[in-house]
Amino acid sequence: MDRGTERGAPPSRGAGKGAADGPAAAGRVPLAVVVVDRDGMVSHWSRGASRLFGATKELAIGRSAADLLPVSGALAEDSPPYGVYAAYDGLGPDLESSLDGGLSYPAAGRARLTVPGADRVDVLWWAYPLVGPGRERLLVLAADAGALHQDLDLDEGTVAVERIAPAFALHTDFPGADELARRLPEILPSMSVGESARIVAQVLELGYPVMEFSQNDRVPVTPDWGVPRRAERKARRERAARAAAEGLPLPQEELDEGEDLEYVAVRERLEFLNEVSGKIGTSLDLSRTIVEVSRAVVPRFTDVAGTYLREQVVAGEGFPDGVPDTTTMWHRVALEHTDEPGRWDDVVPVGEAMPFPAHTPFFQCMTTGEPVLVPRISEQMGHAIASQFEKRDIRPLITGRSMLVVPLKARNVVLGFMILLRHPERVEFNDMDRVTGAELAARAGLVLDNARMYTFQESVAETLQDSMLPHIPPRMAGCDIATRYLPGTLLGRVGGDWFDSVKLPGARTALVVGDVMGHGLNSAAMMGQLRTAVQTMAALDLPPAQLLRNLDDLAQRLGDTYLATCLYAVYDPIASELHIANAGHIPPVIVRAGDGRSELLDLPTGAPIGVGGVPFEAVRVRVAPGDRLLMCTDGLVEVRGEDIGVGLATLTESAAHPAASMDDACDAIIRALNTRGGRKDDVALLMARLNGIEPDDVAEWRISLDPVEVGRARAVVREQLHDWGLGKLADGAELMVSELVTNAVRHSHSRPVELRLVRGDSLLCEVDDDDHDLPNLQSAGPTDEQGRGLRVVSTLAREWGASRTKAGKTVWFELTLPRR
Template identity: 85%
Template sequence: MDRGTERDATPRRGAGSEATGRAGTGWSRPEGGGGSADAGRVPLAVVVVDREGLVSHWSAGARRLFGVAKEEAIGQPAIDLLPVSGALPEPEDDFAEDARGGYAAYDGIGPGLDSSLDRGLGYPAAGRARLTVPALDGGHDRADVLWWAYPLVGPGTERLLVLAADATALRPQDPAAPAAVERIAPGFALHTDFPGAEELARRLPEILPSMSVGEGARIVAQVLELGYPVIEFSQNDRIPVTPDRGVARRVERRARRERAARAAAEGLPLPQDQPDEGEDLEHAAVRERLEFLNEVSGKIGTSLDLSRTIVEVSRAVVPRFADVAGTYLREQVVAGEGFPDGVPDTTTLWHRVALEHTDEPGRWDDVVPVGEVMPFPAHTPFFQCMTTGEPVLVPRISEQMGHAIALQFEKRDIRPLITGRSMLVVPLKARHVVLGFMILLRHPERALFNDMDRVTGAELAARAGLVLDNARMYTHQESVAETLQDSMLPHIPPRRAGCDLATRYLPGTLLGRIGGDWFDSVKLPGARTALVVGDVMGHGLNSAAMMGQLRTAVQTMAALDLPPAQLLRNLDDLAQRLGDTYLATCLYAVYDPIASELLLANAGHIPPVLVRAADGRSELLDLPTGAPIGVGGVPFEAVRVRVAPGDRLVMCTDGLVEMRGEDIGVGLAALCESAAHPAASMDDACDTIVRALAATFSRAGRGDRKDDVALLMARLGGIEPGDVAEWRLAPDPAEVARARAAVREQLHDWGLRSLADPAALMVSELVTNAVRHSRRRPVALRLVRGDTLLCEVEDDDHELPNLLSAGPGDEAGRGLRVVSVLAREWGASRTAEGKSVWFELTLPRC
């Protein structure tokens, strides 16, 4: 290097190019005693400081340079670890050690640049420090450290980026040798001045802590804008300082082994070679890859949500390992379904579930959109990966291969996106089954994927595949459980005779996702409606299965029109026969809209809330508690409650009002208060209750609800007396004509003339059967006008009629066939006195 000639302020591009171009894979020390521009690439130590002044990232280079392990540095005050911290001594105190044998920092640039971290940085600063570092022989060496500090701005937690390099190699190793370099100082260069900017922008994100593409790009952009680091020689030459993460070749180590073997064969002393820096770099590279895999393992699988896991896996490799990462999964995996055994073939469909890249936004979105489903032919490397289950390495995608791959995308030309890039395809498999694969690409300017990258990618894919399989299995099991739960819960119509209904079922948290809570509504004779809410103790599939059995039993016994107390008694007996573990609470209510009353019985359940329409007052109904279903030996009592049109009945399970550590009275009070709030609809009223109870326990600091919830609300509208017509008919065939005439006349009075003929015909058939089978009691005929026209015929015979297939010569057996054809709906059920046969007709539109 020309030391004596002064040059103008314009940096010489040739010097920088030569220095970086001859760097090789490591940085070299100059031969003899002179330093030169051939010093090569100098490794950077990278440190990130957060807004609290604590170290948030400490690279492997920082550990080697400053002698502090990453585990010891993270979270410590940066002012205690870095030479950019502390007050600067006077120039005459240069290289003076402090009392602890540590370092003394001084400003090597000149006045005007603040190198003190605790004073704050409004612009980039640089400096030098003389450090005492551990030597290979166990002693200590002196290191001449140059550092650059960049203040970071933006939404992240990063406050300061510090880059440091060891300039010791640029000085003569022999103190007696003449100085080859008069002055060495850190400096800044804009990207328009020196060629090292592109390499810094490409390699710096690899050393920075794993972060999103946007955050890494933001930090690198700030560094390039403020000026990237250079080393100034003799006040007129500059060398760019760029990161080096390469791995030295093993030639030197192999040669050293050969020399040692020859010396041993000839009986000579073993050669005292200098430590192999290439070996150290290789070990460092392996360690960094292991650290990378460890970091990735900690970032993926944070939840069992399949979609979130897919995003975590994709973001874990970009930009640190690859510049583009596309994730493909089998279509059945995404849908949570099973798929056939065996190796995938050309008919297997693959779903593109994620795409992460460092290119400009939107460049990939239109060409390879997320969500596309496609097969892959046998000649592609993707097919080879998914059939063999092994990684496929393509050092660089040729134009021919790029054209072959692009054929799969029909009218979209992806060749500009992939041609010339290095590609690694890794399988995502678990339990020897290929679930999908990842396509990893690197920019042409970046180092090609190599065999070590293949091993790293395979290990990464193995860990990601296991996490994805766990998420897939959980998603599948959750889907099965929810399907089972939904299949067991009834689909209740929003309207019954004289009442409106609304329901809510809320599954619990992960521990109680599937439970035994249920609700139901059963149509009863006499335009009545049975309302049921129950809660099987425990959670899981066993509780859900038990709930299905009890719900079916309640429906069957309700169809027999058993009184509420008797129904609970029979249900208790059934539970005891099924097993000792069958325990449940149940609340059973029968609403009679004609009589305007409720008949309720309770088996260990929380009481219902009745909201009075007259004044909006809500109250907990005082019912005999009873014992849970399955206990046995405890009587059940029924309570009759008078209601008025517009009153609302709210029935729920304890999961809505009960929280661990809180008195249930708090929840019941909140239930009463929220149930009384006016709402535009029944659905809105249910939502109001759910939100109010959740807010109550949230304010109490009880956390999220863990139990499932069943909620049933009924608005008791009643049926006006003028919409009901009843007759008592003697068990005499002559009464059939009277019944037909009475029905016709009533329907004419109600303005339902279009229904007179079919209704009279069906009433004639039902009354004829009732008169024929009745014993002593009169036959009861009732018409009820509501949302439909309901007709009921009751007699004292307990034998239910059957629908028969009458032949051409048969004189009987056609009555119920006529009813089943003409009626909207019909049925028969036993009553306390006998049986009831009914049918419904749809009212004509006005």
């Protein structure tokens, strides 16, 4: 917001609307500006407020407004420490009621107060109730009435006005209404465009602040910055030059005034830079940082701010060294302005990318890395700039405006630039603005570079994590699966939690959830090794306890730095059974479809992977079609300072709630557990609905080790598929079964070959034999009699594979069911 000024021009007197002595002129008055939040605390305290009320900004911010502002009925003995208030002369509800939230319309008043170290001060105040989404609830403007009496420049013979009172009027009651409305935002320059526009709109609607010198004499009040315009400083320098040429000294008061005003100007700019620095870089989110940088300079420093960044910066990528050239693409990432809504949006939309030719000031800025100042954009320059925008004429938006282009660079690398424009009626950018803009851009560039590097690292971490986590299909044989992964809120996106599912022979599915202790890249790397090992050992169809035993041995060989917990379950949809082993992990939850009851499965806990020398046990759990199995890591249920039993109870309760889908059920569980707060660990969640496979959807045969039996295998497969209504698959399935059974009969040692068909979401065919050597695809020549069987299977099947079993091996293939 604008601050009160060191020096102010006296108010100009004029007749009110309809008076005989002409229209009223604006009263340039030093104003104290105070904003009060919804809790009655001061959220903004201008320098003018510090001078008028005697409290510094540091002491005022965050204090109760009732302790700092003049209120009705205050007594000396219970008055605030910064002043004694008395002689209240109100024109509406007292300010105390407005501070208490009782103000529903604007109020104005007058009070006398004694400030420590100063004489009694006669204060005029205006209070505006504010509504909207922000925390601001009251805007208070105040002025020194005594100083206004002294500064009145009355003509000779004019009777001095004895009464000045605050009041309200429509700004349209006065000539130059547009100018009044335009200057009003100057008291709120440090707010964003949206916030200041909302407050200014309410002030204009409720009534423009005015001073009444009589019942019919009103003067509108506008803020006075107290810093001379460039033309005034130029005139003072010319007077000094003339005085020096004539050998005459310049009046001392003018020298003092010049030094004071220059000092004020420098101090204003330093304070502006400090305020901007405090507003940008509040987060490492690149898009948020871009918006903060743009909003920090509008409208206080400029009226329009457009931010452009390199294409690679927006994409979170690196870019080549060296100076940008005419082929470099620049993305318009933000645009803030004080013009009417929509005026810029269609002409220069955010998100557009374009190069800039060498003759433009933008190219000069990004190649030299120095600010470029254009005092006024001429018609010729406006036409040259507009030529870069196809089918859009931006000349009305830029011609006649003052422009400053500042580079956004860090570590001597130009990341982008900002185009700053001022309205034609506003004082143009000068050399001091160039220096201010360069300093502003340097600070903003460093903040943007930090956000860029963080975004890049986040992208790398996210890519690493996504590459290590599997993309599990939502449907496996006899079960539906849904998963969720949430990174730790404070520890980055990379962690050691994982989940997985592995297709096993016999239409079974292995379900895995694990958690490497610790966080960061090392834990993620360890997780990747363990997950790969589980995938490999699961393909060998090892029993759950034996798999965890082998995983523990592997972890010890990899090193003793890390430990991990793991829960490994094998679901057999034909037998309706779970075979589960636990290595120090939290137990899973089973939700029974029959009655909706949920419970934690009672499993032998076991020791974490990596401890060594500890046995693992597996248990078998009977399940029914429709039961749901929930497996997760402790990050979901564990909160620092809380017993983990509370989280497990919440998990069990939330898992029992019905949901429209598996994804909805996972989301409901996440919401239920996240509402407790305090989660700092990664979360891996796997939910499986155990649908089972009906006996009528499974067909099995035993084939003796006789080549003649291959023909019987083809016949029974064809007959079974016709019984299931899958006659369209009979020819292809019969051919592939013939090849697999022929190989099995040829290579089996003593045990009969087993042939199985399973009808589910696809048609699964499995052939088991007692030979442990897995088949390989071969390239058969024109005269070779063997080596074409698996090539046929690979060509006709949707998917195929082979895996070892305890008794030998299983070779299988899948076919997509025809649409009904």
